[in-house]
Amino acid sequence: MTDTTEQNTEPARIRVHGLEKSFGDQKVLRGIDFESQRGTSTVLLGPSGSGKTTVLRSLNVLETPERGVIGIDDVEVDFGQLPAGKAGRRESNRLRAQSGMVFQAHNLFPHRTVLENIIEGPVVAQKRPREEAVAEAKTLLDQVGLGDRGDAYPFQLSGGQQQRVGIARALALKPRVVLFDEPTSALDPELVGEVLAVIKDLAADDWTTVIVTHEIRFAEQVADQVLFLDGGVIVERGPSAQVIGDPREERTRRFLKRILDPG
Amino acid sequence: MRHVLRGVVLFLLLVIVVPAQASAATARDTEQPVVRVGTEGTYPPFSFHDPRTEQLTGYDIEVIKAIAKQAGWKLEFVETQWDAIFPALDAERIDVIANQVSLNDERQAKYGLSDTYTFSHGVIVRRKGDDSIKTLADLKGKTTAQSATSNWAQVARDAGAKVEAVEGFAQAAALLAQGRVDAIVNDNIAVLDYLASTGSDDVEIAGNAGKETSEQVLAFRKTDTARIDQANKAITALQDDGTLREISEKYFKADVSVPDGGKADLSEGRGARSTWEVLRSTAWPMFVGLLKVTIPLTLVSFAIGLVLALLVALARISSYRVLSGLARAFISIIRGTPLLLQLFIVFYGLPQIGLKFNPFTAAIIAFSLNVAGYAAEVVRSAILAVPKGQWEAASTIGLNYPLTLRRIILPQATRTAVPPLSNTLLSLLKDTSLGSVVLLTELFRESQLAAAESNEFLALYAFAGLYYWIICVGLAAAQKRLETRLDRYVAK
Numbered sequence: 001m002t003d004t005t006e007q008n009t010e011p012a013r014i015r016v017h018g019l020e021k022s023f024g025d026q027k028v029l030r031g032i033d034f035e036s037q038r039g040t041s042t043v044l045l046g047p048s049g050s051g052k053t054t055v056l057r058s059l060n061v062l063e064t065p066e067r068g069v070i071g072i073d074d075v076e077v078d079f080g081q082l083p084a085g086k087a088g089r090r091e092s093n094r095l096r097a098q099s100g101m102v103f104q105a106h107n108l109f110p111h112r113t114v115l116e117n118i119i120e121g122p123v124v125a126q127k128r129p130r131e132e133a134v135a136e137a138k139t140l141l142d143q144v145g146l147g148d149r150g151d152a153y154p155f156q157l158s159g160g161q162q163q164r165v166g167i168a169r170a171l172a173l174k175p176r177v178v179l180f181d182e183p184t185s186a187l188d189p190e191l192v193g194e195v196l197a198v199i200k201d202l203a204a205d206d207w208t209t210v211i212v213t214h215e216i217r218f219a220e221q222v223a224d225q226v227l228f229l230d231g232g233v234i235v236e237r238g239p240s241a242q243v244i245g246d247p248r249e250e251r252t253r254r255f256l257k258r259i260l261d262p263g
Numbered sequence: 264m265r266h267v268l269r270g271v272v273l274f275l276l277l278v279i280v281v282p283a284q285a286s287a288a289t290a291r292d293t294e295q296p297v298v299r300v301g302t303e304g305t306y307p308p309f310s311f312h313d314p315r316t317e318q319l320t321g322y323d324i325e326v327i328k329a330i331a332k333q334a335g336w337k338l339e340f341v342e343t344q345w346d347a348i349f350p351a352l353d354a355e356r357i358d359v360i361a362n363q364v365s366l367n368d369e370r371q372a373k374y375g376l377s378d379t380y381t382f383s384h385g386v387i388v389r390r391k392g393d394d395s396i397k398t399l400a401d402l403k404g405k406t407t408a409q410s411a412t413s414n415w416a417q418v419a420r421d422a423g424a425k426v427e428a429v430e431g432f433a434q435a436a437a438l439l440a441q442g443r444v445d446a447i448v449n450d451n452i453a454v455l456d457y458l459a460s461t462g463s464d465d466v467e468i469a470g471n472a473g474k475e476t477s478e479q480v481l482a483f484r485k486t487d488t489a490r491i492d493q494a495n496k497a498i499t500a501l502q503d504d505g506t507l508r509e510i511s512e513k514y515f516k517a518d519v520s521v522p523d524g525g526k527a528d529l530s531e532g533r534g535a536r537s538t539w540e541v542l543r544s545t546a547w548p549m550f551v552g553l554l555k556v557t558i559p560l561t562l563v564s565f566a567i568g569l570v571l572a573l574l575v576a577l578a579r580i581s582s583y584r585v586l587s588g589l590a591r592a593f594i595s596i597i598r599g600t601p602l603l604l605q606l607f608i609v610f611y612g613l614p615q616i617g618l619k620f621n622p623f624t625a626a627i628i629a630f631s632l633n634v635a636g637y638a639a640e641v642v643r644s645a646i647l648a649v650p651k652g653q654w655e656a657a658s659t660i661g662l663n664y665p666l667t668l669r670r671i672i673l674p675q676a677t678r679t680a681v682p683p684l685s686n687t688l689l690s691l692l693k694d695t696s697l698g699s700v701v702l703l704t705e706l707f708r709e710s711q712l713a714a715a716e717s718n719e720f721l722a723l724y725a726f727a728g729l730y731y732w733i734i735c736v737g738l739a740a741a742q743k744r745l746e747t748r749l750d751r752y753v754a755k
Contacts, residue, residue, distance in 0.1 A: 062655055097661055107656035111674045111752045124670065125661030155754040173660060 013038040013208045014059070014177060015076070019068035021054055028054050029065065030232040036177075036210065036225065041203040043219040043240070044212045046229035047255055052212050055229070056179050059210060060101045061092045072098035073176040099177040100170030104185050106162045108154040114141070114165050115150035118172045126173070133172070140168040144198050160191030164198055171202075178202065180211040216259055220244050228252045295337035298490065300327055301357035304342035305431045305715030308456045308514050308529065309363050312712055314536060314544055322514045326380055327361040327481070329506050333497035334490075342712070343702045344430045345410040347611075349374075352484060354614040356622075356702065359490070360482040363450060365414035374482045377494045380507065381479035382522045385415060385472030386454050388447040390439060396446050396469050405445040408435035415448040418472055422448075432457065433715040440465035448472045452515060455529040461718050476522060538722045545713040545723060549706055553730050556623070556705035561692045564627050568634025568691075569684070575639035576646060577668075590639070597636025603697055605629045610701040622702040630691060638687050645680035646672060678749045685742040689735050696731075706730055 012035035019032035028051045036042045044052040057063040059070060067080040077095045082088045108117050115137055122133040141147050144164040146157075154162055163183055170178055180199065184192040196218050203209055203222045213219055219226060219240060226243040228236040228251075236249045247253045302310040302323060309323040319340055331338045341357050351357045352374070363381060370376060389396040396405065403423035409416035411428035419426055427444055429435045432453050438444045440463065447454075447466075454468060483491050501507045507520035518524030536544075578590035597605070610625040620628060649672050657667040696707035704712075710727035714720050 060659055062659070093661075093663075096659065099659075101656075101659040103652060103656065105652055107650075107652035109653065109656070109671055120670070121660030121662075124666060125663075153752045155752065169660065 010038065012036060013040075013073060014042075014210065015069070015071035016055075016059075017069045019055065019058060019065050019070070019079075021051075021058065021063060021065045028232050029058075029068075032068070032229075032232075032234060034225075034227055034234065034237065036208060038208055039206045040224035041209045041211060041222050042225045042227065043223035044210065044227050044229060045214075045216075045219065045243075045255070046235075050229040051232040052227075052229045053181055056181050056210060056212050059177070059179055060099050061096045062101070064092065070095060097173075098175060099179050100173045100175035102163070102166050102170050102178065102180045102183050104182040106154075106159075106166040106186075108162055108165055108169070110154050112153075113150065114146065114152050114154065114157070117154070117165060118169050121169065121173045137168070137172055140171055141165075143171075143201075144168050145194070158191060159187045160194045163187065163191075163195045167195075167198055167202075171207075177208045177210060180209065180213070182212050182214065184213065184215060214259060216244060216256065228255070230255070295335060297339050298331065298336040298359060299339045299341050299357045301341050301343060301348045301351050301360045302327075302362045303345055303348070303431060303715075304340075304712055305344070305433065306362060306453065307460065307716060308452065310361070311716050314541070314713075314716055317544070317548060322381075322510060323361045323363060325510045325513075326501075326507065327359070329501050329510065330481075330494055330497040333500055334493040336493075341702055342704065344700065346412050346428070346430070347700060347702070349412060349482075350611045351702065352482065354611055354619065355484075356614075356619075358483065358487065359494075363453075363479045364482045366478040366480050367414055367417070370414075370482065373485065375485045375487050375491045377481035377483070377491055378498045379478040379480055380498055381511075381519050382476050382524070383450050383452055383479065383519055383527075384476050385418060385448055386451040387469040387472050388436075388439060388449065388454055388466050389445070389469040390442065391465055391467050393445070393469075398470055399448075399472055402446060402448075407446045407448055408438045408444040409448065410435075414477070415450070415472070419446075419448045424448075430711070431715050433718055436461075436463070436466060437718070437720060450477070452519065452527050452529070455527060459529045536717065538719050541713060541717045541719045542722055542726055545709065546726065548713070549709040549727060549730060552704055552706040552709040553734070556698065556703055557692070557695050557707075558734070560623065560626055560630065560695045560698060560703070560705065561688070564630035564695075565634055565688050565691055567627065567631040568638055568687075569642075571631060571635035572638035572642050573673075575635055576642035579639065579643050580646065594636050594639050597633055602629070602633050602694055603700070605633055606697055606701055622698070625701060626695070626698045626703055630695065633694075634687060634691055638684060641680050641683045641687065642676070645676035648679050649675045678746075678753070681742065681746055681749060685738065689738060692734060692738070693731055 014036040016035070017033050019029050020027070021029040032051070032055055034042070044055060046052045054063055058065050059072070065079045069076060069078045072095060075094050075098050077091050082091060109120065112120065115134065118137040118140060119130065119133040122128045122136070123130050138147065138150065141150055144167055146161060146164055149157065149161065154165070157165065183199065184195050187195065192215070196215065199209070199211070200222055211219070211222070223240040226238065226240045227234050228243055228249070230251050236243055236247060236252045243252065244256065247256060304310055304312060304319055308321055310319070310321040312318065313320045319342070328338065341351065343351055345362070348360050348362060352360055364370065366376060366379065387396060387399065387402070395401060399418070399422040402419060406425045406427055407419040408427045408429045409419055410431065411426065416426050424446070427438065429438065432449060435447045435449070436457055439447050446469070451468070457463065481494055483494070502520060508518045508524070511517065511519045511524070515527040515529060517527045519527060575590045575593060578586045579594070581587050606626065606629040609620070609629040610622065613619070653671055653675065654667060657671045662670065695705060698705045699708035699711060707727055710723045714723045717723070
């Protein structure tokens with residue numbers, strides 16, 4: 001939550017309450033609560049195994065939490081009460097449709113061109129007119145700096161370009177929220193910058209984003225709100241200047257020191 | 264790929280189904296009742312193909328035609344190997360057997376037999392100069408080659424011989440000449456014909472197989488009393504007017520339609536031909552068998568099999584226990600039993616519970632199911648080889664399961680599946696030769712027919728092999744092109 005003095009009359013864009021999730025015997029989320037306002041960026045930090053990626057994937061229902069409530073805009077799902085079978089799937093799908101996802105490994109469809117990757121969701125899933133989707137896709141490609149690569153196959157692009165296509169594909173769905181799952185972790189260092197620049201533009205552009213990343217400097221610049229997770233709970237939260245610049249919790253400090261000063 | 268396959272299936276169904284129905288319709292239109300005659304077509308001089316005309320002919324064929332003329336039947340000949348003849352009669356795929364059926368108690372009890380139209384006696388055939396075999400008693404402990412369910416096989420067994428099952432007399436004679444068996448018991452006329460037409464120096468008649476005359480009859484189903492009556496009346500009439508004697512003398516220079524009509528003489532033979540002539544006259548029928556049966560059977564079975572394989576693979580992957588259990592059981596049964604047995608179950612077994620299919624349909628069913636069993640595992644592993652991230656990405660952009668499968672997963676799985684599926688297709692093409700045992704006259708059966716008549720085993724089977732090989736080379740080339748096409752979106 002941002003600490004602005006501005007009065008928010010509308011409810012938070014993302015509302016997460018009491019999220020719990022286990023893989024087998026291992027409890028990975030032990031009660032996660034947070035909210036994100038419209039147009040803000042929330043960055044999730046934490047050591048591996050802390051549960052940050054599971055939180056992100058739960059927002060898109062790639063993981064189904066056992067308990068807790070997730071609300072995005074006007075869709076709210078109480079996973080403790082999720083009906084079994086078709087009805088439950090329908091609710092999950094409605095929630096999923098509220099967000100777009102950018103994967104660590106981009107997961108572009110290799111047998112489709114860049115343009116086809118982007119319009120697949122709008123045309124096939126959302127049943128929007130193809131011409132309209134193509135026009136929008138071209139605008140999005142311009143926006144991520146790949147206006148001339150629409151007819152290329154993913155394998156013909158660099159890793160950074162592929163990830164930018166992944167971002168355009170997520171945006172083409174016109175989601176309420178864009179989720180980033182370590183979008184630069186799989187990239188060569190020299191390609192990281194171009195992807196982060198695109199995400200920064202989005203954050204500045206009124207998109208609501210949730211980002212899992214290890215790029216602390218980037219997080220510092222882009223985040224309105226930082227959540228530090230460890231052991232399935234949010235250990236510390238606040239504006240980036242506070243959580244990254246002046247952490248209060250010992251665990252946060254240790255983590256940041258390890259990342260920023262690995263020697 | 265999908266569109267091509269769909270097109271091929273539809274086209275073939277049109278090609279096959281439409282003429283089949285058309286011919287069925289014309290058969291119904293005629294007034295005369297159709298009687299289906301089961302015969303070997305590989306048992307000269309009783310039932311064989313005239314090498315010059317390719318037409319089915321022989322003593323039994325002419326006799327049954329004469330009987331049909333008397334009785335007012337319209338005949339339809341169904342050619343099959345001996346051991347499949349009685350099952351075919353039981354399964355109502357044929358109505359009568361005209362193939363020198365010897366009268367014995369067992370057959371008398373089970374089938375409706377006509378009056379006798381051939382009297383002959385059995386002989387023992389040995390390798391030239393093998394003095395250890397002279398009479399039936401000498402067969403004790405020896406090995407003979409016989410059609411497993413023939414009367415002569417029973418005679419050999421009763422004499423204490425071990426019986427190697429073969430598909431016809433020509434094969435038995437070849438085994439004897441090659442020294443793989445010690446003797447053959449068969450009808451003296453068939454043996455004389457073989458000796459005369461091949462000019463074989465390798466085998467000779469050792470003596471009579473017992474003293475008794477053997478009587479040959481037509482076999483019907485027990486319940487078919489009306490036709491048996493008609494046949495008996497016709498046989499009597501043909502004996503009275505001398506037609507039977509005429510036919511017999513044409514083939515044997517003796518009247519075998521009466522108990523003591525003289526000694527059969529087949530010394531003129533049927534005219535031996537050179538290997539080259541045999542090949543030249545068989546090349547076309549074999550090509551027709553390839554084009555009209557082997558290839559359509561392969562393509563249709565493969566197309567249907569692939570669709571089934573996809574369904575089975577999806578069931579196998581599915582999280583519904585019952586569904587995946589059923590799929591697993593299906594795959595296990597198909598892969599755990601011989602294809603030939605599956606074919607026999609569909610063709611001979613299912614009619615016993617009221618499910619009767621014509622030979623082509625039965626073969627399609629058996630081969631499709633077999634392809635499905637094998638290809639299902641290929642398809643399953645190809646689907647599982649598509650990275651999990653592809654499923655996730657598809658679901659985050661809002662595609663449901665069928666759309667994800669059709670638009671994202673299967674196109675990628677196809678790439679992985681093409682090489683192993685091509686193997687399945689090549690195997691299937693060659694396995695269709697098993698169709699020869701369910702009354703299908705495909706490529707291999709054509710070569711068998713020709714070999715039985717001419718004894719040119721090596722040349723004919725090698726030639727049939729050449730046909731199969733050429734088609735396989737073509738398919739392998741098509742596979743290569745398809746792989747190149749599917750690789751267009753993969754980094755080289």
